Each structure stands twice: as C-alpha cells, then as structure tokens.
Amino acid sequence: MDAGSKGSAIRAGYVLAGDELFLQERCRAAIIKAFVPPDFKEFCLSDFDLSTTPIFDILDRAQTPSLMAPFQVIFVRNVRNLYTRGAKKDEFAALARYFQSPNPQALIVFVADFIRIPSDARRIEMDDKNKYERLTETLGEHCGMVELARVSEDDAMRWVSATAGEGGNRIDPDAARELVDALGADMMMIAAELEKLLLFTWGREKITLGDVETMVLGAKQRSLYELTDAISARNKVKAIALLHGLLNSSEAGEDAAIGHLYMLARTFRQMLVILEKNVRDQRAIWQALWQGFRMPPFAADDLIRQARRYKSRRELTRALRLIARADLELRSSPPDKRLVLERLVLDLASEPKPLSPWSASQLSLSEQ
Structure with a gap:
C-alpha cells in the first residue's frame, strides 16, 4: 500500500500524541500488523531516537527505497527534542520538504509521549495544551x-x-469496577492483572470481586504504596528492600522500570495535589483528585499520611524532578536499569540539601 498516494486513506506520517502507553502499544502493534510482513520485519521496521539520530538522517532513510522490503515503517521517539530550546528552522524545513513529496513506500510514525492528555480534554494542563498546539x-x-x-x-x-x-469468561460488574479502581485506570497494569485473573479462574464461569481482592489488591498493598511510605519516612534500607521485591516480583523484571517510574511519578503528583489542597481525609480527596487521577480507595489514607510528611511543595517538586531525570536516563538505555532505580530511591529517601542564602532568595523571588 502506498502511504502517500492520492485517494489513499493512509497519510505519509502520523503523530501519536499522548503518554498513554497502553494505546501507544496497541497502535504500534496494529501498524506493524498492517504494513510489516513477518518475514521482512528485519528489513521493513526501523526505530529511531531523536536524542541520538538527527531528523535529517531519519528523513534520508525514509526517502531511500529499500532494496530488501516492499514497504518501510519508521518509528521516531523522543520527539520532544524538536521542541527544546533553540530554533529548529532547519529541522522543520527538512520535514516540510519531505512531506511535500514523501516516499509512497514509507510510513513515518512520530511518538510524542511528552504530552499528557486526560480522558476529559477540558482538564488538560496549560503546559500540555501549549505543547499539543505547538505539535499540531x-x-x-x-x-x-x-x-x-x-x-x-x-x-x-x-x-x-x-x-x-x-x-471465554465473564467478570462481575463489581469485580470490574474494583479492578479499575484498584489500579487507578492504568490500562497497562489492568491488562496485565486481567490476564492473571483469567488464568486464575480458568474453567470457572466468571471472575468475582473476591478474585480481584485476592489477586490484585493484596499485591498492590505490598508494593508501590509500601515503597512510597518508606521513601516518605526517609527509611533508605526498607525502601531499597521494597524496590528489590518489586523488581523481583515483576514478570518483566528490569524491563518494567519505566512502568515503575510512571507509577512513582503519578503517586508523587497525587501527594503534591493533596499537600497543596490541604487534604486531610478521604472525603476531601475525591474532590481534590479528578477521575482517572485517583488512587485506589484502600490507599487513600496511606497517601494522605505520606503527603503530610513533606514540609513544602518544594520537597515534592524536587522528587518529581529526580524521577524525571531517572526517566530520561532509563530511556537512554543504561547498562544497568536496576542501578538507576536504586540511586533514585536513595535520593528520594534522603533529606534535601539546604539551600544557600543566595539560592533561597532567588527561589523565593521566582515563586512570588
């Protein structure tokens, strides 16, 4: 199929905008199924990262017909690099030239996962809205x-x-609701836990609420929130032990590091909102946190207690910066992902260094 031919419903390029990893992976799988024959995958499919490969080289690859494959699919990650500081006139000019006359035997897919789009578009944060408008x-x-x-x-x-x-199974509505609530509508985790539930209930007519409580809630109680509890209590030894337990219990092992970071970032963002809105009980937490950004009910009291251990918004934003730095390091394919996570947990569980008088005055001025 010609990606750029007239009359075709397929465009020469697409942008996957948003950080919903579950939908991103489904889009990738659908594209590969449609355009990449299994026997030619090695020759048809390419993955590039703009942090290591200039866009000019990627466009050259797309423009050059492949001698070994009838069609090329090119995924481009770290699209945020096109929007960092400094003019990118040459890069965008090259993109405009390519798409004026694209290779009809190539499809370029830009993965713009630096934008968060909530389920309710009206709740999109201003920074993400500006990024999305710039992207369009x-x-x-x-x-x-x-x-x-x-x-x-x-x-x-x-x-x-x-x-x-x-x-070949059914799930009670109450069980489905509990599964979604317990995992905060995180589709990657929901899909993984549902697969376990289907195996656990093999041969039975349906999945019940009790099955979800047995297989999902107990595991979640012992993992992420215990880790953030140890971190907020500045208990480094316990935090490292819990991190190791989390990694060892995950079927994907170190390959699940990005998922663990995402959940840590989400939890610290929740604590930031709790602290800023001075949430003191469960009744207030559901008003402060919007749908799709809530923690499971069993974790609400724990997270309120953890959030109140932090003295200021500055401490929580520091934690989010540390997580963002670790995320960037993990996406750069480090030799040891476990070491990156261990260093992050130790930093998170450490007391922040006091600011110098000059730095404190500058920060105070910037916050005014």
Whole structure:
C-alpha cells in the first residue's frame, strides 16, 4: 500500500500524541500488523531516537527505497527534542520538504509521549495544551494526529468486560469496577492483572470481586504504596528492600522500570495535589483528585499520611524532578536499569540539601 498516494486513506506520517502507553502499544502493534510482513520485519521496521539520530538522517532513510522490503515503517521517539530550546528552522524545513513529496513506500510514525492528555480534554494542563498546539502547528501540518488520551474509568470497565468475554469468561460488574479502581485506570497494569485473573479462574464461569481482592489488591498493598511510605519516612534500607521485591516480583523484571517510574511519578503528583489542597481525609480527596487521577480507595489514607510528611511543595517538586531525570536516563538505555532505580530511591529517601542564602532568595523571588 502506498502511504502517500492520492485517494489513499493512509497519510505519509502520523503523530501519536499522548503518554498513554497502553494505546501507544496497541497502535504500534496494529501498524506493524498492517504494513510489516513477518518475514521482512528485519528489513521493513526501523526505530529511531531523536536524542541520538538527527531528523535529517531519519528523513534520508525514509526517502531511500529499500532494496530488501516492499514497504518501510519508521518509528521516531523522543520527539520532544524538536521542541527544546533553540530554533529548529532547519529541522522543520527538512520535514516540510519531505512531506511535500514523501516516499509512497514509507510510513513515518512520530511518538510524542511528552504530552499528557486526560480522558476529559477540558482538564488538560496549560503546559500540555501549549505543547499539543505547538505539535499540531508543526508536525500536524503534514501528519495525521492520533490522540492517545488517558482511558476513562467507564471505558476501562467496558474494555475489561469485553476482553474477559473474548477470553471465554465473564467478570462481575463489581469485580470490574474494583479492578479499575484498584489500579487507578492504568490500562497497562489492568491488562496485565486481567490476564492473571483469567488464568486464575480458568474453567470457572466468571471472575468475582473476591478474585480481584485476592489477586490484585493484596499485591498492590505490598508494593508501590509500601515503597512510597518508606521513601516518605526517609527509611533508605526498607525502601531499597521494597524496590528489590518489586523488581523481583515483576514478570518483566528490569524491563518494567519505566512502568515503575510512571507509577512513582503519578503517586508523587497525587501527594503534591493533596499537600497543596490541604487534604486531610478521604472525603476531601475525591474532590481534590479528578477521575482517572485517583488512587485506589484502600490507599487513600496511606497517601494522605505520606503527603503530610513533606514540609513544602518544594520537597515534592524536587522528587518529581529526580524521577524525571531517572526517566530520561532509563530511556537512554543504561547498562544497568536496576542501578538507576536504586540511586533514585536513595535520593528520594534522603533529606534535601539546604539551600544557600543566595539560592533561597532567588527561589523565593521566582515563586512570588
């Protein structure tokens, strides 16, 4: 199929905008299934990272017909590098030239996962809104835009019910609701836990609420929130031990590091909102945190207690900066992902260094 031919529904390029990893992986799988024959995968499929490969080299690759494959699919990551400080006139000019006359035997997919699009678009943060508008004004001029918004709780429940049915089983509505609530509508984790539930209930007619409580909630109580509890209590030894337990219990091992970081970032963002809105009980927490950004009910009191251990917004934003730095390091393919996570946990569990008088005065001025 010609990606750029007239009359074709396929564009020469697409932008996957949003950090919903579950939808991102489903899009990738669908694209590969449609355009990459299994026998030619080695020759058809390419993955590039803009942090290591200039866009000019990627466009050259797309423009050059492959002698070994009838069609090329090129995924481009770290798209945020096109929008960092400094003019990128040459880069965007090269993109405009390519898409004016694209190779009809190539498809370029830009993965713009530096934007968070909530399930309710009206709740998008201003920074993400500005990034998205910039994206549509540039790459969106030449490529199809695919929004990968966070999945709402209702949609997540419908997916759980439908997927359980495809697996030859049924799931009680209460069980589906508990599964979604327990995992905060995180579709990657929901999909993994549902697969375990289907195996656990093999041969039975349906998945019950008790099955979810047995297989999902108990595991979650022993993992992430125990880790953040140790971190907020500045208990380094316990935090490292819990991190090792989390990694050892994960089927993906170190390869699940990005997922663990995402959950840590989400939890610290929740604590930041709790601290800023002075939340003191569960009744207030559901008003402070919007749908799709809530923790499971069993963790609410624990997270309120943890958030109140931090003296200021500055301490929590410091934690988020440390997590962001570790995320960047992990995406740069370090030799030891476990070491990156261990260093992060130790930094998070350490008391922040006091600011010098000059730095404190500058920070105070910037916050005014």
